[in-house]
Amino acid sequence: MASSGKWRFIRFLPFILILPFIFSGFQLSRLQNSKPKGDGSVGVGRKKFDYIVLGPAAGQGLPNRIQCQGLKAVKRRPLPSFHLSLVKEKISFVTVFTIYNQSLQISFDQKVSTNVSVGNSTYDKTQRSMAILNVFANFIKVAMPRSNIFILTDPASNFPVVPSNAVVMHIPGDYSRNNLMLQRIKSYIDFLEARLSGHIGKQNQVDHFIFTDSDIAVVDDLGDVVENYPDFHIGLTFRNNKDQPLNSGFILVRGTDEAVSKAKAFLEEVLEIYKSMFMKAARMLGDQLALAWIVKNQPLFDAQRFRNPKAFVAEVHRAQVLFLPCAIYNWTPPEGAGQFHGMPEDVKVIHFKGSRKRLMMESWNFFNSHPVDFSDMMCLILKSGRVKYDF
Missing domain, CATH: 3.90.550 (Spore Coat Polysaccharide Biosynthesis Protein SpsA; Chain A)
Known part of the structure; x- marks a missing residue:
């Protein structure tokens, strides 16, 4: 009986060995097919976007961080x-x-x-x-x-x-x-x-x-x-x-x-x-x-x-x-991990590294449309920068 059980195990061994590969393939397919949700959050796919994808403003409720109500800053920051x-x-x-x-x-x-x-x-x-x-x-x-x-x-x-x-x-x-x-x-x-x-x-x-x-x-x-x-x-x-x-x-x-x-x-x-x-x-x-x-x-x-x-x-x-x-x-707008930290109230330089170039352009256009201060523009930055853009 022990010998019979041994041969049954050997018979199913190839199937057991390929199970991890089947599972990983399923996971990869699921992640690649993930798409942005309606609230602006983004899956982990590598798709690039030709428009700003907005989500919740990072750092809400944290001390010494810029606070926003939509695209309006709670605390104004004069030029x-x-x-x-x-x-x-x-x-x-x-x-x-x-x-x-x-x-x-x-x-x-x-x-x-x-x-x-x-x-x-x-x-x-x-x-x-x-x-x-x-x-x-x-x-x-x-x-x-x-x-x-x-x-x-x-x-x-x-x-x-x-x-x-x-x-x-x-x-x-x-x-x-x-x-x-x-x-x-x-x-x-x-x-x-x-x-x-x-x-x-x-x-x-x-x-x-x-x-x-x-x-x-x-x-x-x-x-x-x-x-x-x-x-x-x-x-x-x-x-x-x-x-x-x-x-x-x-x-x-x-x-x-x-x-x-x-x-x-x-x-x-x-x-x-x-x-x-x-x-x-x-x-x-x-x-x-x-x-x-x-x-x-x-x-x-x-x-x-x-x-x-x-x-x-x-x-x-x-x-x-x-x-x-x-x-x-x-300061660099994070992508994905670290979003909850937000932007310090006293930030002086924003660095739009890598795929954030579109966000830099969009930020200037947003500020230039109503050049009162930089406050609301910073809310735009906080609600964006979460995906790979095409710029």
Whole structure:
């Protein structure tokens, strides 16, 4: 009898072994067929949307978070006015931006299929990039009207239109997609060298610089950072993330000669670590990994401070580094997990990474339709950003 039972088990063994695969296939099919629900919530499918999908505003009922009633903010946030104390000093923004030429062999039908519409405007891939750059510049015009923008780019790039508050600087280098993050650091270093050489800035005028991605929206004056922390050389934004605690999309440099020199040396060290240790992540994240390596390997540096979203200053690589919380100075609308945290009331910079570019465009259009303050626009952001968009 025992032998008979053994043979029955062996007979059904193949069926038992393939059961997990049958079940996993069923689960995959079910998830792939999931669709957005009527309340705006979204399944885990990868479908992209060409319109904003709204859901409940994140952070409702939590302290120190923006509260909304529909698309109306409960607490109004008036447009910022620039600090009168900064008449002799101002903050300029610096971004690396280039245009990639589309292949002439792409068919007309293929070109049409890549067009994207936002509101009453339709964009191809090149126009899409320029639209983001213009929105980036427009937010700065409103929040910090005295600020200029320096666009660092490939000498081969030819912009159809340059924002009125921007100056284009051609810096030779390799701006290919796979090398862009590495080139960005090189361009920042060249820019700081030009500043030290006297080619940027006027005599007796101190300009502070924020090196940033072009997919951010500045929604408050950042002059208070320069006022409140008079001794830093370079500023970085941090988050509570063990492997990538620092984000390279926002780097602040004080405009004194000493600070510019220290910041340049700091970025040169980042570049060397990047090239020697993190070239496998050259297209994405390599610079952030290099930043984290330098900071964490500094003697006596306490990485536990990244758990508390409060600004602090520490010496790193012979520079006084101001660490600013991403929650205020580099906040990103989450997708999916983390939505319940909401947006801090005192957020100053919103970073529309990755698929959030459409949300950046829609946010500007929403604000531009009734430019009283940024409050209601922030409610639009809180109720969206939950799916992969097509922009």
